[in-house]
Amino acid sequence: MARRTVEVTPVDRDDLRDVTGLWLAARVDSGSSREAATRLVADGRLGWALRRPGVNVFVARLDGEAVGYAITTENPFGLSPQAELAIEQLWVAPAARRHGVAKSLIAAVLSAAERSGCELVVSNVPQASRDANRFFARLGFSSVIVRRVVSTSQLRRKLAPESCETGNELLRRRRSLRSRALPAASRPF
Missing domain, CATH: 1.20.5 (Single alpha-helices involved in coiled-coils or other helix-helix interfaces)
Structure with missing residues (x-):
């Protein structure tokens, strides 16, 4: 059986429709309510965040259908003296997983990092996500820090x-x- 075609393209800042739909699906997939995620889109916060300088958005299409996205930021003041490109979000629709979509998105991120002169690519991976940690480890990402989070209250x-x-x-x-x-x-x- 032939492998399905994955195409990754940068998203035009004026046309974020595909990414918006995927972002909503990712929020619901991670446990947020659809209503809360929809409010963030409706009030313009998602669009504003994606249009900020230094933010790059890539969308992956599997046989022409948008199935995943990656959002990166250029981070010149990260953990090291070298310029970094940070993967802020990477998500692939469950039905499209294990078809090379995430790997294709990472390849697009790598190309963007090289064009920007970034020597490092970094990503925050949830500790509890065993599959995501294995995926990034197979690509050579190593653990550098433990990021701890607490609510303000x-x-x-x-x-x-x-x-x-x-x-x-x-x-x-x-x-x-x-x-x-x-x-x-x-x-x-």
């Missing part, structure tokens, strides 16, 4: 001054108050 709680009650102190105090209130509550009127 959780970080605020952790940085709270010592005068504020911590979760354990608050729980202890509530249990103490509850234990004092129980005997009084059990008395008949």
